[in-house]
Amino acid sequence: MRAGARLLLSPISFQVIPGDRIGLVGRNGAGKTTLTRILAGEGLPAGGEVTRTGQLGYLPQDPRDGDLHVLARDRILSARGLDRVIVKMRDLEEQMSATTGAEREAAMTAYSKAEAQFVAAGGYGAESEAHRIAANLSLPDRVLAEPLQNLSGGQRRRIELARILFSGADTLLLDEPTNHLDADSITWLRDFLKTYPGALIMISHDVGLLEATVNKVFHLDANRAEIDVYSMGWKLYLKQRETDEKRRRRERANAEKKAAQLMLQADKLGAKATKAAAAHNMQRRAERMLGGLEAEREADKVASIRFPEPAPVGKVPLMAEGLSKSYGSLEIFTGIDLAIDKGSKVVILGLNGAGKTTMLRILAGVEESDTGRLIPGHGLRVGYFAQEHDLIDLSSSVLDNMVASAPNMNATECRKVLGSFLFTGDDVDKPARVLSGGEKTRLALAMLVVSSANLLLLDEPTNNLDPASREEVLKAIASYTGAIVLVTHDAGAVDALDPDRVLLLPDGDEDLWSQDYRDIVALA
Structure with missing residues (x-):
């Protein structure tokens, strides 16, 4: 995975199976969002391929514009194709009330077929489920009755989250799902994701959400352009990652010490013509010893932020x-x-x-x-x-x-x-x-x-x-x-x-x- 000339991710293979709830973590700019776009099919890797099976639900960080004239409720229902059937039923209801005779009979027959299709797709129970999910994301019925163009950016993103959760997809890709959520909604989302039967890959800076839900952690290391896979929950991951770092530092210190001793000995032997071959072998051994070490993680860089010195202004700006x-x-x-x-x-x-x-x-x-x-x-x-x-x-x-x-x-x-x-x-x-x-x-x-x-x-x-x-x-x-x-x-x-x-x-x-x-x- 690349961003221009910069390598974001060295070749890696992994499999995601039902029941995996993966926290994808790493510093800003490491490539987490790029990776989820590629997994969702909205971007291409620089090499390799992604194989997808089953339905996939993807929540990007930024709300998609799409058709803003659609009712919020219908946008959620579209995850299961119910929106088209409901619109058709509404149109047929209007025809039945506005016509008579054979035309009305035809509308009634068509309505019966549409209703059967609606029931087969989950029907009124599914519609109730969608409303329940929306309500738990602080989206009351009065908001669901509005077209998307009348809603704020935060409301539209919650509509999109509700749509993805309602879809029942086999795999969820969620990029910062708690943005625009209040505390009650975040608590509900934690409980929802904890028991989700499918697979889940989630980017989040909400430690409480990660701690409560994930059973695997993928750490995308920006400095090494690698993913470290931890098949464990969040708290154990934090401990294991610290242990791994200590091990890397210890191994590197020991190897550098031994390599330095070999190089010193090689220098001494190199002064003698009869020992040149032995000196060369020692140098190569020292180089192999250092080359086989895992790269040590560098400290993640952090943006240096200081707001501007304010320009002069009156008493009441x-x-x-x-x-x-x-x-x-x-x-x-x-x-x-x-x-x-x-x-x-x-x-x-x-x-x-x-x-x-x-x-x-x-x-x-x-x-x-x-x-x-x-x-x-x-x-x-x-x-x-x-x-x-x-x-x-x-x-x-x-x-x-x-x-x-x-x-x-x-x-x-x-x-x-x-x-x-x-x-x-x-x-x-x-x-x-x-x-x-x-x-x-x-x-x-x-x-x-x-x-x-x-x-x-x-x-x-x-x-x-x-x-x-x-x-x-x-x-x-x-x-x-x-x-x-x-x-x-x-x-x-x-x-x-x-x-x-x-x-x-x-x-x-x-x-x-x-x-x-x-x-x-x-x-x-």
């Missing part, structure tokens, strides 16, 4: 008055007022679907409110980190995205900043569309760093990040002196922010921050 937003018949929030003071720290809380992401998009000027207005303060510069990374131009390269976001920097300066975010060499020329979720997060953060923003709007900035990169983001949040408005399910991010105020959606109530609110961060 941004005010919002009377903001309202609806999507079709779905009212999100109404009459929201908000004043963001210079250097203030605000966290937005609300249940899934309460409009947190929509509020940030309006404040960022990416989306318009139905009513109300924004009043920018003197010198306002907004830096917006979008949860769906929709400000990244997927058709442009990593470097071109960076240059576009930093008009006062040249390409060489942009390359230097990208290097600190682990985009080096040919990586900067890759089209953004091939980046993993973690890589897109790093690119979006790099674009923020060069923005000189004095107001950061951050929507789930720790999603898709490995633990080390997440810690870097938390440090950057804690040290930033400008104003921040934060949406997150990560209580650690809120702790780093140390907020002054909280905005509760959809009601729009503002309050001074207290630790009582921290308990509902993961639930919101």
